[in-house]
Amino acid sequence: MYITTPIYYVNARPHIGHAYTTIVADVLARHYRLKGEDVFLLTGVDEHGEPVSRAADKLGISEQELVDENAKHFTALSEAIGASPDFFIRTSDARHKVRVQQLLTKLYDKGLVYKDQYEGLYCGGCADFKRERDLVDGECPLHPGPITVENESNWFFKLSAFKDDLKALNETEWLQPKSYRKEVLGLIEGLEDVSLSRASATWGVDVPWDDGQVFYVWFDALLNYLTAPDIAGRDEWPADIQIIGKDILKFHAVLWPALLWALELPLPKALHVHGYLLNRGRKISKSLGNTIDPFSIADDYGKDAVRLALTRDVVYGADGNLDDTDTFARAQQGLADVYGNLVRRVWTLAEKNFSALPPGDIHPLVWQTVEDVPVRVQDAFDAGDVTAAVGCIWDCLKDLNGVVDALAPWKIEDEEELAVVLGSLVEAIACVSVLLSVVCVEGPSKVLDVLSIDASYEQATLSGTTRPWHLPTLEVLYPRRPV
Numbered sequence: 323m324y325i326t327t328p329i330y331y332v333n334a335r336p337h338i339g340h341a342y343t344t345i346v347a348d349v350l351a352r353h354y355r356l357k358g359e360d361v362f363l364l365t366g367v368d369e370h371g372e373p374v375s376r377a378a379d380k381l382g383i384s385e386q387e388l389v390d391e392n393a394k395h396f397t398a399l400s401e402a403i404g405a406s407p408d409f410f411i412r413t414s415d416a417r418h419k420v421r422v423q424q425l426l427t428k429l430y431d432k433g434l435v436y437k438d439q440y441e442g443l444y445c446g447g448c449a450d451f452k453r454e455r456d457l458v459d460g461e462c463p464l465h466p467g468p469i470t471v472e473n474e475s476n477w478f479f480k481l482s483a484f485k486d487d488l489k490a491l492n493e494t495e496w497l498q499p500k501s502y503r504k505e506v507l508g509l510i511e512g513l514e515d516v517s518l519s520r521a522s523a524t525w526g527v528d529v530p531w532d533d534g535q536v537f538y539v540w541f542d543a544l545l546n547y548l549t550a551p552d553i554a555g556r557d558e559w560p561a562d563i564q565i566i567g568k569d570i571l572k573f574h575a576v577l578w579p580a581l582l583w584a585l586e587l588p589l590p591k592a593l594h595v596h597g598y599l600l601n602r603g604r605k606i607s608k609s610l611g612n613t614i615d616p617f618s619i620a621d622d623y624g625k626d627a628v629r630l631a632l633t634r635d636v637v638y639g640a641d642g643n644l645d646d647t648d649t650f651a652r653a654q655q656g657l658a659d660v661y662g663n664l665v666r667r668v669w670t671l672a673e674k675n676f677s678a679l680p681p682g683d684i685h686p687l688v689w690q691t692v693e694d695v696p697v698r699v700q701d702a703f704d705a706g707d708v709t710a711a712v713g714c715i716w717d718c719l720k721d722l723n724g725v726v727d728a729l730a731p732w733k734i735e736d737e738e739e740l741a742v743v744l745g746s747l748v749e750a751i752a753c754v755s756v757l758l759s760v761v762c763v764e765g766p767s768k769v770l771d772v773l774s775i776d777a778s779y780e781q782a783t784l785s786g787t788t789r790p791w792h793l794p795t796l797e798v799l800y801p802r803r804p805v
């Protein structure tokens with residue numbers, strides 16, 4: 323199971339949008355790991371292109387120095403948000419560059435490239451060529467600042483040759499959710515060949531057959547999905563799920579499949595497109611000055627709250643508003659009140675009354691509340707509906723608090739009856755902690771460690787009877803954090 327995130331630009335520090343994609347990818351990776359699949363989760367950084375050159379120039383340092391420094395923030399980001407990628411690719415890695423040259427030379431050998439004069443508009447921030455109608459008041463809507471007029475002799479890739487195949491592809495289920503189909507088909511309508519190289523740039527991968535040109539950064543960047551597993555010594559292509567934000571839809575739904583066909587390689591099995599995180603109604607981006615720092619959010623509210631908020635409260639595939647940090651504060655509170663509280667209520671009573679809980683029948687109310695949840699959660703994740711899956715886990719936690727209220731174990735006097743109720747609730751907590759461990763990396767593992775069960779869907783499936791439980795002391799799952 324090969325899952326990818328985009329590789330992020332290193333000309334600035336990571337922001338919450340980068341964290342979002344990595345978290346979703348990590349959640350899906352954890353889901354498949356719990357199913358027992360051998361997962362390869364890839365993330366990394368896109369280190370070439372003009373924005374890096376410009377940023378390095380401004381600081382008076384070399385591009386390599388700048389990317390070495392900034393790449394560290396992106397590796398630190400994974401750690402800060404509890405993501406565990408299996409490999410982190412950097413495109414300034416010499417091994418990547420050699421492979422890019424080999425792959426793109428194939429296009430040259432196959433006659434799929436030609437040299438021509440490029441004349442037009444270019445946005446350095448997007449690293450993309452623009453049409454008049456893409457601009458608002460003469461500026462890129464995402465990167466306020468100058469649009470340059472470029473006029474140079476470049477190599478072109480015959481992208482338009484793939485028009486019909488691209489159209490057919492993007493009418494299939496590979497593009498998820500369907501709501502992006504119209505936009506992609508619109509892009510394909512006026513499809514033109516695309517510049518494969520730049521003569522004016524030097525920070526990139528050299529074109530082996532033409533001195534003085536470097537490959538256009540998007541070709542170099544897209545190929546990371548092939549070069550990274552290769553460098554990691556893994557035979558992974560095709561990817562099972564490629565996750566991107568809608569800002570880079572054109573490159574992944576149009577250029578990337580065409581490039582793969584040109585290289586005679588299979589396509590990824592699914593392209594997941596998510597929306598923008600918005601803050602005060604606008605896309606979060608450094609250029610728009612409304613960024614939210616993922617490191618301080620994780621520090622202030624905890625990794626679990628950040629991961630829960632971004633997967634449950636932002637509908638996967640759609641735009642989601644963050645209202646600065648309210649969303650994270652609510653998630654943090656919810657974890658303590660719903661999950662932490664459920665566990666604490668059951669533990670306190672169990673510890674008070676029993677040294678261990680014997681196996682027994684599962685209480686029907688607990689059974690009814692939890693029984694079909696693991697399958698529903700897995701089905702939703704399998705279908706790529708991350709938000710529905712996380713919502714289902716969260717609803718189950720809330721329902722279990724309702725079950726505790728309804729059964730009121732603190733009123734039960736009969737010891738055997740109490741053991742059945744508490745044993746069933748611990749069983750339910752074990753099950754739902756396994757499920758929640760797909761999303762949250764801190765709280766659930768404390769519970770699973772104490773119960774000595776591993777995180778696998780097998781352990782989340784209820785059988786008709788409870789397991790015998792020893793309940794060592796459990797620390798508070800979500801202690802109040804210093805403000």
Ligand code: MSP
Binds near residue numbers: 327331545546606
């Ligand atoms: N380097 C290219 C991608 C090359 S992939 C072969 C790039 N980098 S980027 O740093 O701009 O990151 C873009 C990705 O970051 C988006 O596709 C998305 O995954 C994530 N996001 C950046 N800002 C975002 C939001 N405001 N909201 C949601 N995701 C965002 O493009």
